[in-house]
Amino acid sequence: MQATAHSPYCIALQPICDRALHHVADKLLYRSCCDADVASIDDPFLATVRSYSAAIYEVGIENLVGERTLLFTAPPEWIEQTGFFELPAKQLFAELTADFFASPTALDAIRRLRSIGYSIAVSQGVFEHHPEIPIDLVDLIKIDCRRPNCLQLAERYAGRGPRLMATFVEDRASLDRVRAGGFDWFMGFVFLPPRRVKESGRKRQSNRAVELRLLAELSAPDLPFEQLEALLAQHPHFCVLLFAQVNSAAFARGQRRIESLHEAVVRLGLERIKTMASLLLLSRNDPVETVQVRMLLTRAAMAARIARRVRSIDPQSAFTLGLFSRLDAFEGLPMPQLLQGMPFSFPMQRALLQREGEMGKLLDVLDAHESGEVSHLSASVVAKLNEDFVHAVAWTKRWLVGEPPQSSVQRP
Template sequence: MSQSALPSDEARYCIALQPICDAQLHHVADELLYRAHGGALQADITDPLIATARACSAAFYEIGLDALVGSRQLYLNVSPDWLARPELLPLPVEQVVIELPEVVPDFDLVCNLRAAHQQGYRMAATLGWLQGPGQSLLELVDIVKVDVRQPQAMAVVPSLKAAGKTLLAAFIEQAEALQAARDAGFDLFQGYFYALPQAIQSLGSGPRRGNRAADMKLLRTLYDPEVDIRQLERLIVQDPHLCHLLFKRVNSASERRLHQISSVSQAITLLGLDKIRALTATLLLAANEPVKRLLVFQMLVRASMARQLASHLEGVDADMAFTTGLFSMMEQLEGVALEVLLKEAFMDPQVVAALLQHQGELGKILQVIESFEQASLEKRSQKQVEILNRKYLSSVAWAQDMMAMTEEN
């Protein structure tokens, strides 16, 4: 089927990566989601093989798996057609988890699943499918995805664990649901719990380090288009704890160099202003807490998308767009009203108007990003959506690079 022959909703697909965590809330995997129309919680796919091809093309061949997810696992929904001819779209066995198509399995599909299993692919399937049409294939499944919103979700844990299955608790939206799933013995966790202020406060390791107002001012100045290296250096050295973390990360990433980095100016020269800004922001906001790192990763993706979109608009400052994207999720991270955070940061009026009223060009950029995240792009052309998909994936790769620099060795 040619792409032009696809129905309009199918053509305007949106790609997203949803984090999967372990019991310590470390980001250990991602699911590559394909959403074909506005508000879709999952794919609504007319041609599954084309959906798989699109996702693979973007994730593996255009951006690169290592750039997108590093060493994490990637969960990928595949079609029966792909299982029949996997050589058409080769996927790395060691890093990809195949999510089984929720169809009634026929003889050919069962044979193809067994062949993929013998090749070494790990497989995931939903509990609902395994209790229905896929019941006979439980032996092939390594990971069982359980919808924790269902009444008997926790009751299935003992029998599945006894069968040697890894259990993934899906659709976790609240901190209470996360804790219940952890207590029940689930191994992996997926949902938007990490984006809720109350979850961040209850799952964090303790009170926020440092002075929030001072940190907000530092973030604002970091992305001021007029800031120079010496000014940035003066700002960073005022926070000894931040300096310690910065040097630790920069030097741990440069063990093969003859000389260790010993000054902030050296670090800026070595890494460049862009990386120093992102590294500083990540260290400042994430506070080395796994649940905060999840949200900071999403913040960096949004900020990078905003910067990329601004670069195509005349008269819109890309750094201000980045700041707008970054602060658009700050209320969730800090658990403090956005108006208060913006006041503490003495934020530029254009950014304030964009964040509070979606006004101006920066506000329009933010609206486009939010619509993309919600897969609500019915009014956008296929070409525009494809451009947004590519900017999203390149932003994920950039954020992955930034977050990797802050990981503990």
């Protein structure tokens, strides 16, 4: 399905990491059809306006990506109307497609963009079709790491000025290969939360920076529970231990099952949580999984926002539901095994195991937006999901490790 003025569309952010595997940039994606690995659109100008309106003008680039860089695909129409380029140029890479260079004024347009502070990104294939392009006008060259000669291409452009970014980095083996091959930045599904279980043994997850901040925050006598929840949610393995503890015989009260982080924090108390967090300081910190945690947390925050419009689902439970719905692959365990020892309510278990019930429908909506399979949803529903997504991204950015927030905590 191609996009029209009234067709649903969805947006996403794909993380980009540097050689130290720090999350330094994001690619703004536009999805307009089912199973969309790439956008299939008949009006690139409209697509860019739509995604920018939702992602930047409504939320603000500082709330969306903080100090990171944002890559976006710039259609020729946008570049010709320079009034659109009023955003903070130092944080933006304008990615130009091959058809842009068919214009006789393309090079002049690039020089104009660079003169006002924008950086320019192109794929390596652009140079194959337009070898006349001066390489010193380009700041970032994207190379598909699936190409058999990707390392040779990286060697060809190394040291000539532009930063090199490997794209379609799907797994750890590919990441190791391109890191050793001279690339500077990396983008691909290796940095997204996995959807399928690939390992049989449980893996202990760690984010030392989160744990250190967590211990510091726990020492404050007036720590708001909402702030503690945001910190705990950044450590998925810790959440597994937390729910196992709170639903154990030592802490269970009556037959009601605890299925939200808020209730778990209240039931366990700060001292026990502090003890458990201290033990986790011995865990190993994995930078790839740190990026994945950001995406998991965004999914959970988006679930909570959607639940605000569904009276039958509590937003606190929805937050936990969103987090656990990807935790099986993140932990390397089948979902039935992951849920052992965590007696969630029957509706929550049905949702996590079979995608059944109202909670299951919520997860289906999350999955549809995440994959771009939104053609079965109305344009108004998808517009709301886009709004939920960008606000969830902003909420996640606010509560990830970094500068302490200046205002009171609000729910996602």
